[in-house]
Amino acid sequence: MSVSECAPQPVVTDPRPAPELPAGGARPQDVVVAPPTSGGEDEEDGKIKEEGELGEDEIGDHLSDLGTVTAAEHVYRSLSITQGLSPRGKSALCSYIYLQNLEVPFSKIKDLSCVSFVPHLITLDASHNDITNFFGFQPPRNLEEVNLSHNHMSEMKDLSAYPSLRRLNLDYNNFREIRGLQRCVSLTHLSLAHNRLYSTRGLNSLPLRDVSLKANQIQRVENMDCLRALQTLDLSYNRIQSLSGLQNLDYLGVINLEGNLVREIKEACHLHDLPLLRVLNLQENPVQDQPDYRLAVTFFLQRLTTLDQKEVTVEEKVSAMNKFDPPAEVVAAKDHMVHLMYHLMQPQVLLNSTLPGLDTPYPMLVLTGPQACGKRELAHKLCQHFADFFAYGTCHTTRSPYFGEVDGCDYHFASEEEFQRMTRMGKFIETIQYREHHYGLSWDAIEAAAQDGLACCVHMELEGVRSLKMSRLEPRYVLLVPTDLEAYACRLRQRGLYSHAQVQTAVARVALYVTVNRRQPGYFDNVIPCDDLREAYTMLSQVVRDYLGLDEQMAGKSTPATSAGDSLAAEKERDRDNRVFGNKVEARMVPQTTSTETAALQRRRQLAREAVAGQSAAAYTQLFSSSPESRPSSGLSTLSLARASLEDMYDGPEPPGGLGQDPEQPADPTTTPDRSQLASRGSSSRPGADAKPILPPIPSGRRTSEP
Structure with missing residues (x-):
């Protein structure tokens, strides 16, 4: 069927019948009905046309994308020319009114007035020309993409008549200021690289997602916090020294700052809160x-996947965390390894603290708690009250003594140089740094107590506890924690030794101790509130008596005829009191549980009761069954657990010798056991004959009390 088809220019009336389209398609020059031209005009055009330029008749060879306007009318919608145009060729562009895509780079065009006659234009590429007039044409209503890079424009004008514009490329021009874009409500991609911009102003509230301001003269980031949709930003090869101004761009994922003047690593802090930042380039910066x-940088920006065009590995992130903000356990492990290696470099001798037994650690008692909670006072008083069992372990510190402190009694006060020298000589078991001062527990302090046959009692902060747990020693830890923070802060202020900031820091650290105790059950062997030091010492001394079994000894002296059943009943009563008190302390330290958590706890308690009664499945029963090989943890077992385990040890009547005594030997109420028997009694009265004692036996050869 014959079809009258027009090329991108309007259909021209011709008395001759329209040509038929061949089956294999038609070339553009076969479809276009060109207006007649006179021979004189051809000669004139040939005179003006230079070598390598396209004339009016040759433009048709560069048309593509055949489409329809009506059922009987076909047009070409794309024109791509990559070489010069003759004057007649430039004028002929006005005839292709149905063009949607126009590409005329390297065409020696000085103005774009011809675009005004192409109302359907969507994409325009006029790069690498000689254009000086910014958007010098009437706006096509659907124009979306414009590339005017590599021209000679120097001033931006108002583009409010281009509401559909989405992409704008103005690279390699002479612009000094960004302006005229305020009403480009659809603009998402903007490139102004290689211009002469001094500022980033002029991008107010645009929906930009990709911005390139590469190779300008920008010195700081300004007025960009309003670009809430920005995802990619290229500010490379400018003069930027600070990254301030980028901290509120929540969708920013890629930042290129190569070739700037960023000098400080701390500038990365401005990017710390960007949740989607994954790629950062700081190459060729002094930083x-x-x-x-x-x-x-990896530590500050832990979400990065690429830094300086190199992938950020998991190992790098772990190394960065361990270097700049290591977990407390990592710090403790490093501290232990350092002191262990320094110690092994010294001549090795047999220490008195290794003599209690091959499988029994040296007995130690550690009082821990926040600053100025009273742990040092309680440790001194405990060692005075139980002088036959404990000796105070004096630590070293580099801080100056407070008023009333005695060198060699409260602390060994040492200079920084002396402290470091002792560290290199392997003198310390553990050291910590707290508020710019060093504290350390030396081997000599423990050996001094061990030589007298006494257990060592020391006090330290939580960091020291973590380090000491890495060593071969297995102390028993008692946490002293204030529950009334207001009273605790008032006590610190009354001492007159701490600034307001130091008081606030000390109060905040109370939560750290409470959190560790709640999240790591058994980390501390006992928890005692220390709001009132008299009450705290009463509880502490009772705990120590229970550890040593002194109450059992005194009960045997006062009522020698008391039956084992009555003694066990008294112990159960005391155990109930301890449990009640422990529950009160826990209730004051642990946040209130929700109804869901309460229901879950009730279900777990019910399962536990069924397991103990043998009513539940075997899997639950195994959780509560004890094996001969099982041994308690290195911490002090709670009194209630020990008593409950004692009740499960015997199925029949209690052995005649009482708790901890050989059943084959009759009980002698007139016999008073010495401290070695007392220590062994404290061990054998706990669950299982092969279990680790609550407090390891104090070595033989200890001091004897005066008669």
Whole structure:
């Protein structure tokens, strides 16, 4: 069927019948009905046309994308020319009114007035020309993409008549200021690279997602916090020194700052809160000369996947965390390894603290708690009251003594140089740094107590506890924690030794102790509130008596005829009191549980009761069954657990010798056991004959009390 088809220019009336389209398609020049031209005009055009330029008749060879306007009318919608145009060729562009895509780079065009006659234009590429007039044409209503890079424009004008514009490329021009874009409500991609911009102003509230301002003269980031949709930003090769101004761009994922003047690693803090930042390029910045630059930036920006065009590995993130903010356990492990290696470098001798037994650690008691909670006072008083069992372990510190402190009694006060020298000589078991001062527990302090046959009682902060748990020693830990924070803060202020900031820091650290106790059950062997030091010492001394079994000894002296059943009943009563008190302390330290958590706890308690009664499945029963090989943890077992385990040890009547005594030997109420028997009694009266004692036996050869 014959079809009258017009090329991108309007259909021209011709008395001759329209040509038929061949089956295999038609070339553009076969479809276009060109207006007649006179021979004189051809000659004139040939005179003006230069070598390598396209004339009016040759433009049709570069048309593509055949489409329809009506059922009987076909047009080409794309024109791509990558070489010069003759004057007649430039004028002929006005005839292709149905063009949607126009590409005329390297065409020596000085103005774009011809675009005004192409109302359907969507994409325009006029790069690498000689254009000086910014958007010098009437706006096509659907124009979306414009590339005017590599021209000679120097001033931006108002583009409010281009509401559909989405992409704008103005690279390699001479712009000094961003303006005229306020009403481009659809603009998402903007490139102004290689211009002469001094500022980032002029991008107010635009829906931009991709911005390139590469190779300008920008010195700081300004007025960009309003670009809430920005995802990619290229500010490379400018003069930027600070990253301030980028901290509120929540959707920003890629930042290129290569070739700027960023000098400080701390500038990365401005990007710390960007949740989607994954790619950062800081190459050719002075900051790269900083030590541990890559680890530091990785630490500040832990969500990064690519830094300086190199993938950030998991190992780098772990190394960065361990270097700049290591977990407390990592710090303790490093501290232990350092002191262990220094100690092994010294001549090795047999220590008195290794003599209690091959499978029994040296007995130690550690009082821990926040600053100025009273642990040092309680430790001194405990060692005075139980002088036949404990000796005070004096630690070293580099801080100056407070008023009333005695060197060699409260602390060994040492200079920083002396402290470091002792560290290198392997003198310390553990050291910590607290408020710019060092504290350390030395082997000599423990050996002094062990030589007298006494257990060592020391006090330390939580960091020291973590380090000491890494050593071969297995102390028993008692946590002293204030439950009334207001009273605790008032006590600190009354001492007159701490600033307001130091008081606030000490109060805040109370939550750290409570959190560790709640999240790691058994980390501390006992928890005692220390709001009132008299009550705290009463509880502490009772705990120590229970550890040593002194109450059992005194009960045997006062009522020698008391039956074992009555003694066990008294112990059960005391155990109930301890449990009630422990529940009260726990209730004051642990946040209130929700109804869901309460229901879950009730179900778990019910399962536990069924398991103990043998009514539940075997899997639950095994959780509560004890094996001969099982041994308690290194911490002090609670009194209630010990008593409950004692009740499960015997199925029949109690052995005649009482708790902890050989059943084959009759009980002698007139016999008073010495301390070695007392220590062994404290061990055998706990669950299982092969279980680790609550407090390891104090070695033989200890001091004897005066008669």
